[in-house]
Amino acid sequence: MAAGSVWRSLVRGKCSGTSRGTDSGSVWVQMQTVTLIPGDGIGPEISAAVVKIFDAAKAPVQWEERNVTAIKGPGGKWMIPADAKESMDRSKIGLKGPLKTPIAAGHPSMNLLLRKTFDLYANVRPCVSIEGYRTPYTDVDLVTIRENTEGEYSGIEHVIVDGVVQSIKLITEDASRRIAEYAFEYARNNQRSSVTAVHKANIMRMSDGLFLRKCREVAENFKDVKFTEMYLDTVCLNMVQDPTQFDVLVMPNLYGDILSDLCAGLIGGLGVTPSGNIGANGVAIFESVHGTAPDIAGLDLANPTALLLSGVMMLRHMGLHQYAAKIQTACFDTIKEKKVLTKDLGGNSKCSEFTTEICRRVQDLA
Amino acid sequence: MAAHSAVLSVSRIINPIWGRHLGNTVKVFGTTLTSHRNKTLHVPPPAKYGGRHTVTLIPGDGIGPELLSHVVEVFRFSCVPVDFEVVHVNSALEAEDDIDNAITAIRRNGVALKGNIETKHTMPPSMKSRNNLLRTSLDLYANVMHCQSLPGVQTRHRNIDIMIIRENTEGEYSSLEHESVSGVVECLKIITRSNSLRIAEYAFQLAREKGRRRVTAVHKANIMKLGDGLFLQCCREVASGYPDITFDSMIVDNTTMQLVSKPQQFDVMVMPNLYGNVVSNVCAGLVGGPGLVPGANYGRDYAVFETATRNTGKSVAGKNIANPTAMLLASCMMLDHLKLYNYANLIRNAVLTTMNETRLHTADLGGQGTTSEVVQSIMRIIQSKGQLTADI
Numbered sequence: 007m008a009a010g011s012v013w014r015s016l017v018r019g020k021c022s023g024t025s026r027g028t029d030s031g032s033v034w035v036q037m038q039t040v041t042l043i044p045g046d047g048i049g050p051e052i053s054a055a056v057v058k059i060f061d062a063a064k065a066p067v068q069w070e071e072r073n074v075t076a077i078k079g080p081g082g083k084w085m086i087p088a089d090a091k092e093s094m095d096r097s098k099i100g101l102k103g104p105l106k107t108p109i110a111a112g113h114p115s116m117n118l119l120l121r122k123t124f125d126l127y128a129n130v131r132p133c134v135s136i137e138g139y140r141t142p143y144t145d146v147d148l149v150t151i152r153e154n155t156e157g158e159y160s161g162i163e164h165v166i167v168d169g170v171v172q173s174i175k176l177i178t179e180d181a182s183r184r185i186a187e188y189a190f191e192y193a194r195n196n197q198r199s200s201v202t203a204v205h206k207a208n209i210m211r212m213s214d215g216l217f218l219r220k221c222r223e224v225a226e227n228f229k230d231v232k233f234t235e236m237y238l239d240t241v242c243l244n245m246v247q248d249p250t251q252f253d254v255l256v257m258p259n260l261y262g263d264i265l266s267d268l269c270a271g272l273i274g275g276l277g278v279t280p281s282g283n284i285g286a287n288g289v290a291i292f293e294s295v296h297g298t299a300p301d302i303a304g305l306d307l308a309n310p311t312a313l314l315l316s317g318v319m320m321l322r323h324m325g326l327h328q329y330a331a332k333i334q335t336a337c338f339d340t341i342k343e344k345k346v347l348t349k350d351l352g353g354n355s356k357c358s359e360f361t362t363e364i365c366r367r368v369q370d371l372a
Numbered sequence: 373m374a375a376h377s378a379v380l381s382v383s384r385i386i387n388p389i390w391g392r393h394l395g396n397t398v399k400v401f402g403t404t405l406t407s408h409r410n411k412t413l414h415v416p417p418p419a420k421y422g423g424r425h426t427v428t429l430i431p432g433d434g435i436g437p438e439l440l441s442h443v444v445e446v447f448r449f450s451c452v453p454v455d456f457e458v459v460h461v462n463s464a465l466e467a468e469d470d471i472d473n474a475i476t477a478i479r480r481n482g483v484a485l486k487g488n489i490e491t492k493h494t495m496p497p498s499m500k501s502r503n504n505l506l507r508t509s510l511d512l513y514a515n516v517m518h519c520q521s522l523p524g525v526q527t528r529h530r531n532i533d534i535m536i537i538r539e540n541t542e543g544e545y546s547s548l549e550h551e552s553v554s555g556v557v558e559c560l561k562i563i564t565r566s567n568s569l570r571i572a573e574y575a576f577q578l579a580r581e582k583g584r585r586r587v588t589a590v591h592k593a594n595i596m597k598l599g600d601g602l603f604l605q606c607c608r609e610v611a612s613g614y615p616d617i618t619f620d621s622m623i624v625d626n627t628t629m630q631l632v633s634k635p636q637q638f639d640v641m642v643m644p645n646l647y648g649n650v651v652s653n654v655c656a657g658l659v660g661g662p663g664l665v666p667g668a669n670y671g672r673d674y675a676v677f678e679t680a681t682r683n684t685g686k687s688v689a690g691k692n693i694a695n696p697t698a699m700l701l702a703s704c705m706m707l708d709h710l711k712l713y714n715y716a717n718l719i720r721n722a723v724l725t726t727m728n729e730t731r732l733h734t735a736d737l738g739g740q741g742t743t744s745e746v747v748q749s750i751m752r753i754i755q756s757k758g759q760l761t762a763d764i
Binding site: 141142143158159161163164165168169170171172173174175176177178179180206207208209210211212213215216218238239240242243244245246247260263264265266267268270271272275276 | 491493496497500501504528529544545547549550551555556557558559560561562563564565566592595596597598599602624625626628629630631632633646647649650652653654656657658661662681682683
């Protein structure tokens with residue numbers, strides 16, 4: 007009998023990871039490794055909360071915790087620790103909490119370092135209105151895809167003469183094509199109906215014109231997705247009046263920065279907004295975009311929603327849609343109920359209580 | 373700068389052809405030199421003859437012509453002593469003669485009222501945006517927009533009262549682009565100390581004049597350390613000369629987030645060109661849309677008035693559904709500039725009464741009224757005030 011059950015579990019173990027609805031532990035699904043970067047400030051506590059919730063949902067995720075404080079490598083160049091890089095390259099998926107921006111540490115921002123190390127070229131932010139967390143805007147459901155490597159943030163600036171400064175905005179064909187392709191693929195894979203390119207080609211004829219041309223070319227290969235173009239100012243104007251008219255937005259770096267934060271503001275701020283960074287070579291790092299909140303660190307007051315929703319985005323990226331749906335529903339239901347909410351959501355519960363409530367709901371949904 | 377004009381005049385004596393070439397080289401270096409060249413010219417007297425002002429009118433494209441015709445109609449009806457010199461600009465032509473004529477007309481009259489001129493971005497990059505060309509040639513360095521919640525308009529946020537002052541000539545709109553390698557395009561954003569000081573000075577002066585308490589500078593100096601850093605530094609310098617006004621700064625992405633959640637916290641905002649474009653459109657959207665807010669472009673010697681969000685409105689052109697409020701309020705701002713305050717208040721009150729009390733709204737505000745109905749209502753209110761009016 008024992009041999010038989012061992013034989014059965016061995017056979018099941020050889021099957022590729024399929025998720026069944028009722029997960030009573032009888033089906034063995036393939037565990038996927040994810041590099042977890044807790045971060046600073048409230049980072050460790052919200053990461054612990056997310057791990058706990060994933061555990062309760064029995065998501066097939068194996069966490070590998072790593073620290074990414076910059077170290078000086080050979081040759082004097084700042085880089086992330088070797089074990090962190092090795093873990094990311096192996097697992098290809100990361101979940102990151104907020105990182106402290108060093109002021110006088112002598113090295114560039116950690117986010118910039120991560121972006122350069124893994125060539126994270128696309129920043130994706132789905133903005134969906136959260137039922138139960140009321141803002142003046144309801145029914146928001148859009149995704150901003152922002153080119154993350156070039157554009158206005160190239161960091162190339164010169165003082166030409168005393169009192170005259172020039173900043174260079176760089177737009178390249180390759181980066182524009184890459185981001186456009188990602189946007190259309192994302193739209194196709196997530197059943198989104200249209201992609202809108204945001205630009206200012208009436209003023210920046212050559213640079214945004216190049217970006218727009220590449221988007222148009224890529225659109226030719228994705229006839230099932232509707233492609234439109236809109237000026238940045240028109241998008242801003244219409245976004246604050248009627249955000250329901252937008253679906254997927256793709257744009258260069260600066261416009262993306264402004265618009266993604268605008269959309270985050272529409273749904274309630276950075277405390278509830280998920281974000282994902284897609285890199286070359288299949289690497290993807292999902293993160294919460296709020297700050298480290300050092301004033302409430304360690305006091306069990308933090309809101310793990312942003313990191314949790316980023317984790318949900320991560321599960322979808324990994325193809326584990328059922329687990330993603332379960333956790334998301336549990337989270338939204340908890341917020342909708344309004345009984346157990348952290349302070350920034352309008353309640354006065356602790357982070358641990360909020361987490362426990364979501365875990366309970368997740369287990370009920372199983 | 374005296375040296376520059378000396379060089380130019382000497383070169384013109386030596387060889388007239390070379391003089392012209394040198395002039396073109398000077399233009400390439402940016403607007404600061406052009407404006408310095410203008411400083412040596414004397415300020416022209418106002419175009420007021422026989423008690424009547426002459427104002428340049430540029431219809432533009434889209435809804436521009438119809439809205440401006442309504443303005444002319446209301447002015448004629450109210451017997452406003454303003455005559456319009458109409459200058460057409462064809463946006464489809466590559467030659468710059470049209471826009472040069474318009475610029476000359478504005479130089480002659482000093483004041484203009486314009487609709488937006490369309491920029492087809494399928495044209496080659498050498499054909500610059502006509503609107504931008506107008507602003508930089510006349511050195512209209514300050515774009516001023518006042519966003520106020522109107523009681524008669526339903527919006528998600530109430531009690532908004534923000535003045536936005538946007539640098540109008542440099543920054544990202546310098547139109548200096550080149551393709552260094554095939555497939556790699558560089559676009560230059562220029563920030564100068566003199567223009568930043570000038571706009572900051574303008575903002576603080578305006579804030580003091582209007583009794584405002586706080587000026588916020590919007591920037592992205594954490595990323596563009598030199599460029600926006602210079603802008604911020606200039607604002608701080610000017611702020612130190614106005615101790616009665618509070619000065620703070622905010623990063624542009626945080627600003628947009630705050631604007632959609634708590635716009636009431638802002639008072640006066642000053643910023644470079646591109647962020648001004650974003651923030652002014654967000655604010656216009658918050659108070660009810662592009663049909664409501666007028667905008668003004670001020671230079672040292674000239675002033676051009678238009679709608680704040682500068683839309684061509686092609687989709688609503690010719691259908692008699694466009695909202696005339698923004699253009700009419702812009703014309704009132706123009707009358708204030710010409711010191712015809714009584715006429716300005718008369719028309720402005722009539723427009724606001726139609727908006728807030730009669731509640732006759734066009735389609736963009738969710739109403740059923742046509743443009744002509746709204747204009748008729750405004751003229752009726754003007755007539756009821758007992759002033760001298762022409763026949764309808």
